[in-house]
Every structure is written in structure tokens, then in C-alpha cells.
Amino acid sequence: MDLVDCGKSANFAQTNRPIMKFSDIIGNEQAVQQVRNLIDADRLPHALLLHGEPGVPKLALARVMAQYLHCTDRRDGEPCGQCPACCQHETFNHTDTFFSFPYWRKDKNSEACCDDFLPYWREFLGDCPVVEDYQHWLELLKNENSQPEILVRESANILRKMSMSSFTSKYKVGIIWLPEKLREDAANKLLKLIEEPYDDCKFILVSDNAKAILGTIYSRTQRIEMRRLGTQRVAQYLVDRYGIDTQDALAVAAPADGNVLQAIHSMQQDSEVHEFHQAFVELMRLAYMRNLGMLRNWAERVADMKREKSRRFLDYAARQVRENFIYNLHHPDLNYLTREEQQFSTRFAPFINEANVERMYEQFRLAAEQIAGNGNAKIILFDMAVRITILIKV
Numbered sequence: 001m002d003l004v005d006c007g008k009s010a011n012f013a014q015t016n017r018p019i020m021k022f023s024d025i026i027g028n029e030q031a032v033q034q035v036r037n038l039i040d041a042d043r044l045p046h047a048l049l050l051h052g053e054p055g056v057p058k059l060a061l062a063r064v065m066a067q068y069l070h071c072t073d074r075r076d077g078e079p080c081g082q083c084p085a086c087c088q089h090e091t092f093n094h095t096d097t098f099f100s101f102p103y104w105r106k107d108k109n110s111e112a113c114c115d116d117f118l119p120y121w122r123e124f125l126g127d128c129p130v131v132e133d134y135q136h137w138l139e140l141l142k143n144e145n146s147q148p149e150i151l152v153r154e155s156a157n158i159l160r161k162m163s164m165s166s167f168t169s170k171y172k173v174g175i176i177w178l179p180e181k182l183r184e185d186a187a188n189k190l191l192k193l194i195e196e197p198y199d200d201c202k203f204i205l206v207s208d209n210a211k212a213i214l215g216t217i218y219s220r221t222q223r224i225e226m227r228r229l230g231t232q233r234v235a236q237y238l239v240d241r242y243g244i245d246t247q248d249a250l251a252v253a254a255p256a257d258g259n260v261l262q263a264i265h266s267m268q269q270d271s272e273v274h275e276f277h278q279a280f281v282e283l284m285r286l287a288y289m290r291n292l293g294m295l296r297n298w299a300e301r302v303a304d305m306k307r308e309k310s311r312r313f314l315d316y317a318a319r320q321v322r323e324n325f326i327y328n329l330h331h332p333d334l335n336y337l338t339r340e341e342q343q344f345s346t347r348f349a350p351f352i353n354e355a356n357v358e359r360m361y362e363q364f365r366l367a368a369e370q371i372a373g374n375g376n377a378k379i380i381l382f383d384m385a386v387r388i389t390i391l392i393k394v
């Protein structure tokens with residue numbers, strides 16, 4: 001049987017290299033040029049609002065702006081990436097840059113401010129180098145019960161930081177992510193500073209929904225709107241960044257309607273399907289060859305996916321058994337296979353028949369149940385794989 005080409009699992013994980021150049025910002029060339037010119041001419045307003053819908057890379061641009069502002073060796077309109085200021089920016093530790101963002105407090109007497117959440121924030125910036133993802137921030141905060149806000153305690157923190165003179169740079173930069181989440185008392189505390197800041201202070205506000213910002217804050221900013229991207233531009237980004245096929249990139253980009261984040265999410269889901277398919281093909285090939293040594297390695301690798309993902313793989317494998325059985329019945333309207341899966345089914349489907357389909361399906365279901373019940377995944381998966389070696393030849 002020709003079931004080779006199992007290959008290695010796809011890896012579309014986002015590279016976590018921090019964004020460090022204007023050229024890394026997707027689309028919005030006009031806005032990028034505008035802020036670069038402002039910095040070059042040393043005319044950056046003391047409070048600039050970057051706003052646009054979610055899924056548009058506004059926070060990334062704010063970060064590059066701060067880095068460019070601080071870089072001591074700008075080159076061709078980009079930060080150098082090598083000077084001490086750039087190095088600090090790329091590890092999210094620049095001494096004259098601070099971030100404010102929505103957070104929550106454990107109880108109403110808590111004095112928490114953003115500094116208490118910095119480990120989460122750095123993780124967030126590392127996880128979202130391209131486009132900020134509010135949902136991911138909520139996941140990192142691990143608090144489903146209350147809406148995060150920027151509280152008055154944080155405004156006091158901002159006032160304190162801005163009142164100190166800058167350490168190493170001409171300008172201190174305060175990046176406020178989602179000013180629409182400033183509570184009213186917190187916003188009021190900032191009004192005077194935003195209107196009449198110290199000479200060495202620059203605020204960059206980054207908003208998903210400018211209409212929700214308090215009017216008193218909004219009116220004190222200069223504003224640049226960033227726009228959703230076209231499908232072609234999103235697709236091109238996916239091709240450049242992840243090396244995927246242009247046709248696949250367009251298929252993912254079109255339904256995302258210019259939202260890069262959504263396109264990346266659906267591509268990553270697709271990549272999981274691809275990874276599961278590869279693992280399924282490999283299992284069947286090794287089971288057919290009765291290669292127990294390699295099957296043991298296979299079981300270890302699938303167990304390493306971690307519990308939840310292993311279970312998703314087993315659900316996937318169970319479904320593939322059914323799909324391949326249906327494939328034999330020549331009812332294409334009842335089959336739900338990707339192109340890649342269908343290609344494999346042309347060779348593999350004949351091995352799934354009335355005598356083994358239910359029993360093989362049950363093996364996957366049973367293994368999923370046992371793993372959910374905290375069993376040892378390596379043992380369960382290897383045991384299952386051995387049974388498949390018998391069933392595949394029935």
C-alpha cells in the first residue's frame with residue numbers, strides 16, 4: 001500500500017520576533033509615512049491617537065514609533081535594531097517607555113496598577129507581534145468575571161512616571177492601549193497632563209473604538225485613522241510571513257474581510273487540520289507496516305501534543321475513518337474532505353470497510369475518553385495503535 005509522504009507536521013506558529021521596523025506594519029502605508037515624517041521633523045504631537053477597527057496593526061505601529069523616536073542610529077527611515085535603545089525596545093524594557101492597558105483588580109480595595117501586570121503584558125506583546133488581539137489579552141488575564149478597565153490608580157501612576165525626567169532619551173513615551181477603557185475618574189485625572197504635558201512627554205493612544213473614548217480625552221488628541229486592509233493585501237501578508245500558497249492565502253483572507261487577526265486565526269486552525277492529517281496518515285502507514293517501534297514514537301509525539309490537543313486529534317481521526325468509509329460509497333455530496341485529505345483517501349479508503357469501520361472508529365473514541373479521564377496518554381495511544389495494526393488488515 002502506498003501511504004507514504006507523511007512528512008513533518010506543519011508549523012505555522014507565529015514567529016515571535018518583535019516588530020521593529022515600519023516596513024513590518026501591514027498596509028496603511030500612508031499612516032506609517034505620516035508618523036515617520038512627524039518624528040523625522042521632530043513634530044510628533046504630545047498626544048496622538050491611532051485608531052481603527054480591531055485586527056488593524058495599531059499597537060504595533062505605536063511600538064515602532066516609540067522605538068524610532070528613541071533609536072540613536074536611525075537608518076533609511078527605520079530604527080536600527082542594534083543600538084541600546086532598540087535592544088531595550090525589543091525586549092519590552094525601554095526605560096523611557098511605559099504602557100498602560102486595561103486590567104482588573106482582585107477586590108475593590110486593591111491598589112493594583114499596570115505595573116502589577118507587566119509579566120502578562122510582555123507575554124502579550126511577544127504573542128501578538130503583528131496585530132494586537134484583545135481576546136488574547138483577556139485569556140492572559142484569566143479573569144472571565146469582570147471587564148478590564150484602566151483605573152484611577154493607573155492614572156496616578158502615569159502622572160508619577162511622566163513627572164520624572166527621562167532617563168536616557170529626549171522623550172518619554174506613554175502608550176495607552178484602549179483609552180476607551182479608561183474609567184471616567186481615571187480619564188479626568190489625566191486631562192491636564194494630556195493637554196499641557198511636560199516638554200519631554202509624548203502620549204500615543206491606541207484605540208479599537210474611538211467613538212467610545214470620553215470626549216474630553218478624544219478632543220485633546222491629534223488623530224490618525226488606520227484602515228482595514230484589502231483581501232489581496234492580507235493574502236500577500238500570509239504568503240510573505242508564513243510561506244503558504246497564494247491560493248490558500250486568498251481562501252483564508254477573503255472571509256476575514258480585511259481583519260488580519262481573523263485571517264491568522266483561521267489559518268492556524270487550518271494548520272492544525274493539516275498537522276492532524278499528517279499524524280493520521282503516519283499512523284495508518286506504520287500500522288499497515290506493523291512497525292511497532294515507530295508506532296511507539298508516534299504515540300509519544302501525539303501524547304506530547306498535550307491532553308486537549310491529543311483529544312482533538314482523536315476526534316479528527318475518528319471522523320476520518322467514517323469519511324473514508326463513505327468515500328468508498330461514492331457519495332461525494334456526503335463527504336467532507338479537504339483537498340489534501342481527499343488525495344489521501346483515493347489510496348487509503350479501500351482499507352476501511354464494513355468489517356472494520358465501526359471497530360476502528362471505536363478505538364479512537366475510546367482512546368479519547370481514556371485520555372480525558374487522565375489516563376497515561378502515551379500508553380493509551382500506543383495500545384490503540386497496536387489494535388489498529390490488526391484492524392487495518394481485516
Ligand SMILES: [Zn+2]
Nearest residue numbers: 071080083086
Ligand atoms: Zn536603534
